[in-house]
Amino acid sequence: MNAQGPHHQPVHRIRLSLCSHGNPDERPDPDVTTRLVHGDPRMRYYLDYLSNEFTRHYGQHFGHPQFIFLDLPAGYSLWWRPRGNSINNRSGVRNGNFFLWGHPNGQFRSASSFADHIFNTMALNSPICNCGVC
Numbered sequence: 085m086n087a088q089g090p091h092h093q094p095v096h097r098i099r100l101s102l103c104s105h106g107n108p109d110e111r112p113d114p115d116v117t118t119r120l121v122h123g124d125p126r127m128r129y130y131l132d133y134l135s136n137e138f139t140r141h142y143g144q145h146f147g148h149p150q151f152i153f154l155d156l157p158a159g160y161s162l163w164w165r166p167r168g169n170s171i172n173n174r175s176g177v178r179n180g181n182f183f184l185w186g187h188p189n190g191q192f193r194s195a196s197s198f199a200d201h202i203f204n205t206m207a208l209n210s211p212i213c214n215c216g217v218c
């Protein structure tokens with residue numbers, strides 16, 4: 085999806101870091117996973133994927149803007165583990181699995197379920213969440 089979006093589709097750039105939500109003590113074993121920081125293309129890849137999942141599932145609720153998440157919510161950290169040695173042809177990043185930590189119940193293995201979590205807890209402020217981790 086084009087980051088700018090078509091002209092009729094407004095773009096909402098969201099700093100999730102302004103939503104203090106996660107627990108920084110929640111993290112995986114650093115011996116087998118790498119923590120990703122801002123500026124790493126794998127971080128941008130994950131945020132773009134998360135943004136597109138959120139837009140695809142929940143954009144309609146907000147009048148069809150394109151959402152672009154600029155960072156992770158406060159207290160969250162993104163970790164990565166390689167899967168083989170291949171490079172993704174489309175993204176140019178090495179193939180691997182992403183793990184998002186910060187939720188008190190444990191990690192998010194899927195950006196799609198984290199998109200559900202953002203919508204329910206941050207957008208709707210609902211006490212009920214169907215993300216699969218809550």
Ligand SMILES: [Zn+2]
Pocket residue numbers: 200201204205213214215216217218
């Ligand atoms: Zn949730």
